[in-house]
Amino acid sequence: MSELQDLVAHLGESVQQLAGLVGMAGQRFTTNLTASFTTMTLKHWIRLVMIVGTYLLVRPYIIKLGAKHQEKQFEKAHAEEEEAQAKISPNQLRGQVDVPDDSDDELPEPEATAASTAADWGKKARKRQRNMIKKLIDAEEKRLQELQEDEEDKDIEQYLT
Numbered sequence: 361m362s363e364l365q366d367l368v369a370h371l372g373e374s375v376q377q378l379a380g381l382v383g384m385a386g387q388r389f390t391t392n393l394t395a396s397f398t399t400m401t402l403k404h405w406i407r408l409v410m411i412v413g414t415y416l417l418v419r420p421y422i423i424k425l426g427a428k429h430q431e432k433q434f435e436k437a438h439a440e441e442e443e444a445q446a447k448i449s450p451n452q453l454r455g456q457v458d459v460p461d462d463s464d465d466e467l468p469e470p471e472a473t474a475a476s477t478a479a480d481w482g483k484k485a486r487k488r489q490r491n492m493i494k495k496l497i498d499a500e501e502k503r504l505q506e507l508q509e510d511e512e513d514k515d516i517e518q519y520l521t
Contacts, residue, residue: 400408
């Protein structure tokens with residue numbers, strides 16, 4: 361039990377020392393900051409203005425340089441993805457029509473949102489195209505079904521006459 365009391369007493373002393381250290385650091389910071397501005401000469405003020413001005417002038421160019429570097433990395437990654445997707449499957453060579461999924465209604469992947477802009481351009485056009493392909497496929501299936509029914513009717517007529 362006495363060990364626990366000693367431990368709590370030591371913890372209390374440590375917290376007091378930590379609070380004193382933080383207070384001393386804050387006091388030194390304010391003292392040094394005020395002293396540095398009150399003792400600045402004209403030469404130091406001019407140097408400070410030149411450094412800040414240079415930073416403000418150069419910053420946009422540094423940002424543009426970073427953007428170009430980032431764009432090159434994106435294009436390189438995008439080209440690698442396109443090479444992987446460029447392979448044609450045998451079904452595509454045979455002329456099979458693949459109806460795209462309604463992926464616009466789902467939440468996009470995080471990778472896609474990083475690359476996309478604020479506006480989803482062409483979303484309505486993709487939906488119209490998807491609907492048109494579905495209608496064409498449905499019409500073709502209906503036509504084939506009617507042809508098959510006509511052939512069945514002819515077979516039945518042949519047996520009836």
